Amino acid sequence: MDYIIESLAKRIVGDIGFSDNPGSSMRKWRDIFHVSQGELARYLGISQSVIADYEKGRRKPGVEFVKRFVLALVNIDIERGYNVINELIKGYTLMLPFIDDLGDYNSPVSIDDIVMAVDGILPNSSIPETSVFGWLITDSIKAITSLKGLEFYQLLNFMIGRVVIFTSVSTGRSPMIALKIAPIKPSIVVFHRPVRIDPLSLMLAERDNITIIISTLKNVEDLKERIRRLNK
Numbered sequence: 001m002d003y004i005i006e007s008l009a010k011r012i013v014g015d016i017g018f019s020d021n022p023g024s025s026m027r028k029w030r031d032i033f034h035v036s037q038g039e040l041a042r043y044l045g046i047s048q049s050v051i052a053d054y055e056k057g058r059r060k061p062g063v064e065f066v067k068r069f070v071l072a073l074v075n076i077d078i079e080r081g082y083n084v085i086n087e088l089i090k091g092y093t094l095m096l097p098f099i100d101d102l103g104d105y106n107s108p109v110s111i112d113d114i115v116m117a118v119d120g121i122l123p124n125s126s127i128p129e130t131s132v133f134g135w136l137i138t139d140s141i142k143a144i145t146s147l148k149g150l151e152f153y154q155l156l157n158f159m160i161g162r163v164v165i166f167t168s169v170s171t172g173r174s175p176m177i178a179l180k181i182a183p184i185k186p187s188i189v190v191f192h193r194p195v196r197i198d199p200l201s202l203m204l205a206e207r208d209n210i211t212i213i214i215s216t217l218k219n220v221e222d223l224k225e226r227i228r229r230l231n232k
Contacts, residue, residue, distance in 0.1 A: 003103055004089050005074060012070045017063065026069060027055040033073040033084050043072045098143045100167065101224050102158060104134040109230050111188060111211055114163055117226040118190055118215035123202055127211055130187045133161045135227045137220075140166040140175050156184045165190040165227065167220050172201035172212070180204050190215050192223055 012029055019025035030040060030051075037055075041048040053059040054069075061069070077084045108131035115122060136158055143155060143166075164186040166175045172191045177200075179185050189205070190213045191197070197214065205212045217223045 005078075005085060008085065008089055009070050009074050012073075013063075013066050016061070016066050016070070021057065022061055022066070023055045023057040023059075026061065026066075029070070029073060030055075033077055035073055035076050039076065040069075040072055043076060044068060098138055098155060099158065100137040100139060100220070101228070102134065102136040102162065103228065105132070105230060108133055109163075111213070113230055114188060114190070114227075115213055117230050118165075118192075118213060118223060119217050120190065120213040120215050122211070122213060123197055124205060124212055128187075128209060130211065132163045132186075132188055134163075135165065135230075136162045137165040137167065137224060137227070139168050141168045143178075156182050159186045160184060162186060163188040163190060163227075165192060165215070165223065167192045167223075169194040171196055171198035173198040176201040176204040176210075179210070180208065185210060187211065188213065192217070192220060 016022050016025045016029065030037070037048045037051045041051050044051075050059070054061050054065075074085065110131050111122075111127060111129075114120065114132070138155070166172075166189065169175065169191040172194050175189070175191075179189070185208050187209070188211045192215045194214060197212075202212065204210075215223060217226070
């Protein structure tokens with residue numbers, strides 16, 4: 001849930017930053033969150049006139065202030081019980097039952113780093129040089145058997161630039177077949193303790209230039225913790 005809220009906050013920051021009239025966009029989002037200028041000013045520790053100046057275009061907000069502004073709106077809504085946030089993230093909630101964990105790294109993480117973190121084995125014959133900027137852990141059985149076409153593509157959007165870790169894997173065949181027909185593919189896939197690896201999985205990975213890593217860690221919680229600790 002924390003990652004979803006962070007992603008929402010980043011989108012709002014981007015909306016304000018790319019707006020031709022940032023002040024008007026700031027007013028729009030303050031109204032959406034039902035926060036008065038006075039309440040927001042008190043939360044930020046500034047005078048109400050400063051908020052008014054930004055919204056009327058008399059001041060131009062910098063990136064750091066926009067981030068503070070958005071986080072204040074988000075935190076105020078959290079204190080109120082997530083009323084607005086819950087409405088804004090409905091597009092994300094479809095994926096929540098199928099995503100066990102996800103996040104972003106502070107800087108790119110290499111294949112070697114991931115292999116060490118997950119006690120991994122590399123079955124691929126060739127390993128391309130690539131890095132990822134985050135991680136996504138999903139239960140392969142739930143995702144493949146429950147998600148319909150468009151829903152699976154929505155899940156793929158979360159995979160961009162991330163190492164994708166499939167748990168509850170038997171042979172790896174089903175995840176790789178599912179990825180084969182996808183227009184967006186991860187560069188690194190981790191299978192957690194498969195019973196065996198189907199040769200077809202390796203062949204599909206080679207064709208799509210996907211690096212497969214087999215994690216030998218005993219449990220998923222250990223896997224999550226090690227992946228989260230990378231690059232922190």
